[in-house]
Amino acid sequence: MDDPYAPARDALAGDGLAGGAADSDPALLAARLDEDDPLASFADRYRVPDGVLYMDGNSLGPASDAALASLDRVVDEWRDRLIAGWTDADPPWFEVGERLGDALAPLVGADPEEVVIGNSITVNIHTLVGTFLDELLAGNGPEREGFEAADGTWAPGGDPDTDPAVLVNELDFPSDHYAVRAQLRQRGIDPDEKLRVVESRDGRTIDPRDIEAALAAHDDVGLVFMPTALYRSGQLFDVARIAEAAHETGAYAGFDAAHTAGAVPHEFGDAGVDFAVWCTYKYLNAGPGSIGALFVAERHHGLTPALAGWWGHEKATQFEMKMAYTPADSAGAWQIGTPPLLAAAPLEGSVELLREAGIERLREKSLALTDFLIALVDDRLPDVSVGTPREHAARGGHVALEHPDAERLSAALSDRGVIVDFRPPNVVRVCPAAPYTSFADVLAVVDEIESILESGVHEEYAKNAGGVT
Numbered sequence: 001m002d003d004p005y006a007p008a009r010d011a012l013a014g015d016g017l018a019g020g021a022a023d024s025d026p027a028l029l030a031a032r033l034d035e036d037d038p039l040a041s042f043a044d045r046y047r048v049p050d051g052v053l054y055m056d057g058n059s060l061g062p063a064s065d066a067a068l069a070s071l072d073r074v075v076d077e078w079r080d081r082l083i084a085g086w087t088d089a090d091p092p093w094f095e096v097g098e099r100l101g102d103a104l105a106p107l108v109g110a111d112p113e114e115v116v117i118g119n120s121i122t123v124n125i126h127t128l129v130g131t132f133l134d135e136l137l138a139g140n141g142p143e144r145e146g147f148e149a150a151d152g153t154w155a156p157g158g159d160p161d162t163d164p165a166v167l168v169n170e171l172d173f174p175s176d177h178y179a180v181r182a183q184l185r186q187r188g189i190d191p192d193e194k195l196r197v198v199e200s201r202d203g204r205t206i207d208p209r210d211i212e213a214a215l216a217a218h219d220d221v222g223l224v225f226m227p228t229a230l231y232r233s234g235q236l237f238d239v240a241r242i243a244e245a246a247h248e249t250g251a252y253a254g255f256d257a258a259h260t261a262g263a264v265p266h267e268f269g270d271a272g273v274d275f276a277v278w279c280t281y282k283y284l285n286a287g288p289g290s291i292g293a294l295f296v297a298e299r300h301h302g303l304t305p306a307l308a309g310w311w312g313h314e315k316a317t318q319f320e321m322k323m324a325y326t327p328a329d330s331a332g333a334w335q336i337g338t339p340p341l342l343a344a345a346p347l348e349g350s351v352e353l354l355r356e357a358g359i360e361r362l363r364e365k366s367l368a369l370t371d372f373l374i375a376l377v378d379d380r381l382p383d384v385s386v387g388t389p390r391e392h393a394a395r396g397g398h399v400a401l402e403h404p405d406a407e408r409l410s411a412a413l414s415d416r417g418v419i420v421d422f423r424p425p426n427v428v429r430v431c432p433a434a435p436y437t438s439f440a441d442v443l444a445v446v447d448e449i450e451s452i453l454e455s456g457v458h459e460e461y462a463k464n465a466g467g468v469t
Ligand SMILES: Cc1ncc(COP(=O)(O)O)c(C=O)c1O
Pocket: 120, 121, 122, 123, 173, 175, 176, 227, 231, 256, 258, 259, 279, 292
């Protein structure tokens, strides 16, 4: 079949639900889509509890049989082999960072040595933003014209005329700003001056033209650090376009891919991305607090990481325990300390499963699921608006449903086994993740929202009862 998911797209275009076509009955349409779904059988390999409609995989992905098996294997190795596991386990723990980096690389369009697992997103932002600020301050940044610092006169010490700025946006995940500000501060650069923040026009999205305009307006931007998708509205960014605009003005381009890695295919290599960070506990389904991951383009290998540690040392000589630090000539250099094996082990199984499904097919199904969801919301929920862009090219893996009583709605949904999350002030994020969600599940979620809003049962919940779920 050419495109098994076409009926979902047609439904959003108005041909299926409201448009009066043969499949205007959503239950029939969902059944047909599920029957033709080439990924349908993958759901059996995830452990979503019976009676739960899990729509929160953009916060914490569920366990899979494969992830639990790779975790069990490492636990057994720890029990049976003790310290020898570092070298004698199969495969040895020592190379876990590089090995799982290799497994992740195809999902982000990178060469194996450009990806490694290690640390957490926030720590990886610290070390990578720090590294690239150091490069700018050493006069080694991308070629640029006009700004005085082009010839290497950027120097630490708080001279606003020559200090490099970092361009971010106001809808970023807060931790990213905390880390970038700290890295500026640590180089004597005033973040209030040099953290340049692109504003949103609508409170939901960032217009890419505003990123370009900020670059044109400020010739001091040395690093553009943007998300691949916004955590609240789910807007997907055009990574290649941003990287190109950054490079044209002599800035590096780094990305936080937390909300796309494992859900949206990337081409970091072809797009010219300098570095990227992401987590593995969302769409990569490796478990709560699982290890982070990062990409550093090959052309930057050999730089000295801002946060250096022995695990980023050249592997062949790491155990010579020399005081002189020789960074690995790969993204592996940005590892810091001993990798948390038990927080990395599930990733092996969970990534295998995603690779078996195929990232391109997962993306196609994800778009179909969110097409179907948006079509149902348009058709059935007059008091709910969709805060996520409708164009596929600007839509990540979840849909932001906006309702004035979003917090109480999300609490009521949770009591009915529909796990979503609330993001202040008015957003319920619904994530029908492709590996384990059916079209019938999406319909059931909308049925629940409709019945809650029509009955008003959510009004029985105390305001601010649940907090952020
Ligand atoms: C977009 C984004 N960036 C950064 C973070 C922080 O990640 P960590 O707690 O792993 O450092 C999160 C956490 O959910 C996130 O969603």
